[in-house]
Amino acid sequence: MVKKGYTAVPKGSRAVAWVTRRCHKHRVEIPRGTSGVVTGKSSARDYNWTRADIGGVVHTLHPWDWDFTPVRVGELRRWKDGRAGTFLVVSIESLSSCHCLGDGNVFGTTCRYLEEFTEVISETR
Numbered sequence: 001m002v003k004k005g006y007t008a009v010p011k012g013s014r015a016v017a018w019v020t021r022r023c024h025k026h027r028v029e030i031p032r033g034t035s036g037v038v039t040g041k042s043s044a045r046d047y048n049w050t051r052a053d054i055g056g057v058v059h060t061l062h063p064w065d066w067d068f069t070p071v072r073v074g075e076l077r078r079w080k081d082g083r084a085g086t087f088l089v090v091s092i093e094s095l096s097s098c099h100c101l102g103d104g105n106v107f108g109t110t111c112r113y114l115e116e117f118t119e120v121i122s123e124t125r
Contacts, residue, residue, distance in 0.1 A: 015065035
């Protein structure tokens with residue numbers, strides 16, 4: 001279930017979204033590597049559409065083109081199993097490509113791995 005505050009990440013090379021209203025003239029394609037923050041839902045035609053802030057503009061997202069994760073860019077996180085060191089989430093390109101900065105080294109991992117084995121120390125907003 002998608003919740004407010006989750007990160008929205010395009011699944012493919014381009015993901016469909018709409019600015020303001022859901023119609024063909026407002027349709028935009030968001031490139032891979034761009035992420036947004038879920039702001040809520042809108043109801044239209046008996047369906048709940050997820051809305052997200054992408055680059056300062058609120059978009060209505062096409063549900064089959066997007067993945068959602070509770071991991072957010074800018075969060076300071078630590079390992080649950082007691083490994084030394086904290087790290088910062090720098091970017092999220094997809095659920096299988098998340099870049100973090102820890103102890104001066106950049107490392108890559110998956111968002112699912114971070115969800116399972118880390119916890120948030122300091123949130124972004």
